[in-house]
Amino acid sequence: MPHPKHLREYDEVLPGAAERILSMAEYNLEHSISMDQKLAGAEIADRKLGMWLGAGLFGLLIVGAFASLLITSNPVVPGLFLGTAAIGGVVAFIKGRNGR
Template sequence: MGKPPASNPKSAPLPEIQEEIEQEITKRIGSVVSGPQRKQVVAQMIGLVAEERFSGPIAHPRHLREYESILPGSADRIISMAESNLQHNHDMQRMALDGDIKDTRDGRLYGFLALALLIVGAILSAYLGHEKLAIAFLGAGALGTVGAIIRGRKGGD
């Protein structure tokens, strides 16, 4: 989109303004350039003035008119295609953002559950008389929790 069919980035100016541009350039360069080079310089200047750049989600309005004159209804189809493409991009960004939020929420939930299980394991181990196993459960939970707190948001959350 944004490009005319079979276009050349450097195009001649529209015929109705080419003569006006040529007269203005000739007037401005005055006697600075004379002889056979004058015509060549004027032609180069017209080429420079006529160069056109366009960027956007749809074709340049002049190109849309040309598409429409070749195939009636095509300009509306091009604009509709750009609108649906924009909507698709918005939908994809929304899905990606929702996925990131869900991943973060699920990660925190599973982390909390893992910590709770470690604490329950430590309490149960201590109750059954396995103090070293209880210390190991609490140590693993504490190290994981402290590590997550230290990393904070820098850890990718």
């Protein structure tokens, strides 16, 4: 925004220029707020999707471990499924929310 003295001089040179400049500044502020809200909404949706996919994959690994335990008598395969699930969970806790 120009200084009020300069704004008055703009208006003297071109009548209505001060109003147009203020209107442009208001529009720019509204647009900036709108974009910030959209960005925050998109980030929330992205995190929710990641949480759902992570929970689904974790559950799938647990089900795979129990299924492989029922199918085979070898404890190595279920251990691999459970180990993968545990490592994924530990990494998620270590990284935390900001560890992208």
